[in-house]
Amino acid sequence: MGTRILQVVDAHAGGEPARVVVGGLPTVPGSTMYEKRSYFMSNNKLDNLRKILIQEPRGYPCQNVNFIVPPTDKEAKFGYIIGEQARVYPLMSGHNTICVATVLLETGMVEMVEGLNEFKLEAPGGIVEITALCEGGKAKSIKILNFASFVHHLDVTVDVPSLGKIVASVAYGGMHYAVVDVDNEVNKATLGGLKIQPSGGRKLCRYGEMIKVACREQYPVSHPTLNYQGCDILAFVSDRPTRSDADGLNTVVMSNGVLDWAREETWTAMLDRSPCGSGTSAVMAVRHRRGLLKVGQAFVHEGIVGTVFKGVVEREEEVGGVMGIRPSIEGQGWVTQFCQVVLNPGDPFMEGYTVGDIW
Incomplete structure (x- = not known):
C-alpha cells in the first residue's frame, strides 16, 4: 500500500x-x-x-x-x-x-x-x-x-476489589453507564470524600475504571434490541454544581486500555472534558426513574472543566419492552x-x- x-x-x-x-x-x-x-x-x-x-x-x-x-x-x-x-x-x-x-x-x-x-x-x-x-x-x-435512554439497574451494590462497596445505577444513553453519586453516604465513605474537580482527576480515573469493570462483571447488561453489552463507561455525579445555572455536576470516566485486576498499573482511565451527551442522557434516565425529572423538564449538566450541556426530557419512550425517556442534548461545537x-x-x-x- x-x-x-x-x-x-x-x-x-x-x-x-x-x-x-x-x-x-x-x-x-x-x-x-x-x-x-x-x-x-x-x-x-x-x-x-x-x-x-x-x-x-x-x-x-x-x-x-x-x-x-x-x-x-x-x-x-x-x-x-x-x-x-x-x-x-x-x-x-x-x-x-x-x-x-x-x-x-x-x-x-x-x-x-x-x-x-x-x-x-x-x-x-x-x-x-x-x-x-x-x-x-x-x-x-x-x-x-x-x-431512547433507560435504566437497567437502580441503586445496586457493587463489590469493587481493593476499594470496597459502591452504590451505583446502570443506565443506557448511547453507551451503558455505571452512574455513581459521589454524595451518597456509602460512596462518600468508600471514596474518601472524593470530589468532582480537576485536581482529583487521577483518583477519579482510577476509582472510576475499577468500579466500571466490577459493575460490568457483577451486573452485565445488554441493549434490548441491539447486540451491545456493558457497562462500558462510568459517570460520577453530584447535585452540587459549581455554576449557578447548572442543575448537576458530572465527570465521565472513559477506558484507555484493558483493566487487569492482577496488574495495578492497568487501573487507569481518562476523563471526558465535556459534560458528555450520552452520559447526560443516562443520568437523566436515572433522575426520571427517581421522579426527579419530568417530561418537558430541562436539566443543565456541568462537566469537570465548567462547561454545560442542556438536556430536556422530550417524551417517554419504550424500546424492546423497556420504558425510558427520549432526551435531547444541546451544546456548541x-x-x-x-x-x-x-x-x-x-x-x-x-x-x-x-x-x-x-x-
Whole structure:
C-alpha cells in the first residue's frame, strides 16, 4: 500500500476534542450503520485508522474520532462511525455528534442557512435528529434528539476489589453507564470524600475504571434490541454544581486500555472534558426513574472543566419492552483545525502507541 492521506477536521464540544475524518477513507461495507460499525471495529486495517488518529504521535488520550461515511438511510445527510480509545465504538456520543454536525455545517458539506437548520444523521444506533441555530456562518448551538435512554439497574451494590462497596445505577444513553453519586453516604465513605474537580482527576480515573469493570462483571447488561453489552463507561455525579445555572455536576470516566485486576498499573482511565451527551442522557434516565425529572423538564449538566450541556426530557419512550425517556442534548461545537494526516507505510508508528506516563 502506498501513502494515504486522510482529510481531517478537528473540533471540540464542551472542551472535549473530536477528530472528524471527511475524506480519504476506503469503502466500509454494511447495509446499516450498525453493520458498518461492526465491520469497522472487527477489521484490523480499519481499526488501525482509529489508533493512528487518536493515539500517539498524532493523538492523545482524550481524543475521539468520527469517520464520515455515506448513509444507509435515505433520510440522513451523512452517516458516521465513532471511535474511542480501548477499541470502544459507541452507538451514539453526544459531544461527538455535536462536533460532527458543526463540522458538516461549517465546511459546507451540509448546506447552512441563517437561523434554524434541521437535518438527520445516521449513527450506529440509528437516526439522530439535528437542530442547529446558525448565525453569520457559525453553528451557535447544536441540539440532538438522542435515542431512547433507560435504566437497567437502580441503586445496586457493587463489590469493587481493593476499594470496597459502591452504590451505583446502570443506565443506557448511547453507551451503558455505571452512574455513581459521589454524595451518597456509602460512596462518600468508600471514596474518601472524593470530589468532582480537576485536581482529583487521577483518583477519579482510577476509582472510576475499577468500579466500571466490577459493575460490568457483577451486573452485565445488554441493549434490548441491539447486540451491545456493558457497562462500558462510568459517570460520577453530584447535585452540587459549581455554576449557578447548572442543575448537576458530572465527570465521565472513559477506558484507555484493558483493566487487569492482577496488574495495578492497568487501573487507569481518562476523563471526558465535556459534560458528555450520552452520559447526560443516562443520568437523566436515572433522575426520571427517581421522579426527579419530568417530561418537558430541562436539566443543565456541568462537566469537570465548567462547561454545560442542556438536556430536556422530550417524551417517554419504550424500546424492546423497556420504558425510558427520549432526551435531547444541546451544546456548541468549535472547529479548531483543518489538517491532512499522512499515512506512510514506512512510518514505524503506523499503528500508534501508548506510554504509561499519561496513559
